[in-house]
């Protein structure tokens with residue numbers, strides 16, 4: 001992104017678990033952004049970062065969604081859909097060890113891939129997303145089960161859900177304690193939260209260094225490890241499991257990531273990608289999945 005025009009929207013951040021006192025150590029420098037580590041608890045976060053107001057403006061832009069979430073346009077959106085549904089079905093199998101299907105909410109639901117997978121398992125699935133554009137897309141399939149907004153402001157009833165999931169969402173949240181409190185309010189006693197989020201202590205993160213795919217700036221503002229995610233959850237939630245996360249992806253997608261191909265290619269490369277997209281595999285993606293029960 002064009003950082004020269006956004007530098008006036010930068011702010012410093014402090015560790016939400018320890019405050020500013022312990023100070024931080026620079027982990028990676030992506031001028032003008034820095035990924036830092038809290039000297040007390042080891043939480044990895046972005047500071048300086050864009051202000052929340054500036055990032056919400058970015059997310060509300062249709063162009064952001066089409067390129068970042070849906071891929072390089074509608075063809076790729078259809079291309080990635082089956083693999084996301086397989087990925088979410090696998091995560092629902094993990095969750096299924098702890099509860100029977102009930103009423104579920106996906107925070108940051110995007111076009112509704114998790115909802116599709118959850119409905120097929122027998123859940124009554126609902127979705128919430130801050131993007132006007134993607135809410136319109138998801139409503140075509142799920143109607144008024146899709147709400148527009150953020151969890152801290154939307155008026156779900158207390159104890160309404162058996163399950164709240166946030167897949168690749170928690171790393172975007174600027175005020176994680178307030179966000180978790182808002183989630184806790186709407187989950188039934190004994191209900192579950194399940195999250196997948198990039199793990200800075202993962203093998204993939206360690207071997208990739210500053211080229212780790214999950215250093216997605218300016219959007220990813222917190223990087224939770226098994227240790228720090230347990231710490232932020234343990235007051236109100238009983239942590240049931242923390243595992244390495246993976247995802248199904250086409251070989252074409254993995255190839256694009258490996259060679260950092262972001263634009264729509266032409267010629268031979270396009271033919272190669274079309275061929276590779278016929279094949280999918282499940283691989284560790286350097287994230288963690290945590291499942292916890294409301295105390």
Ligand SMILES: [Zn+2]
Pocket residue numbers: 015016017018019038039040041042043
């Ligand atoms: Zn800390």
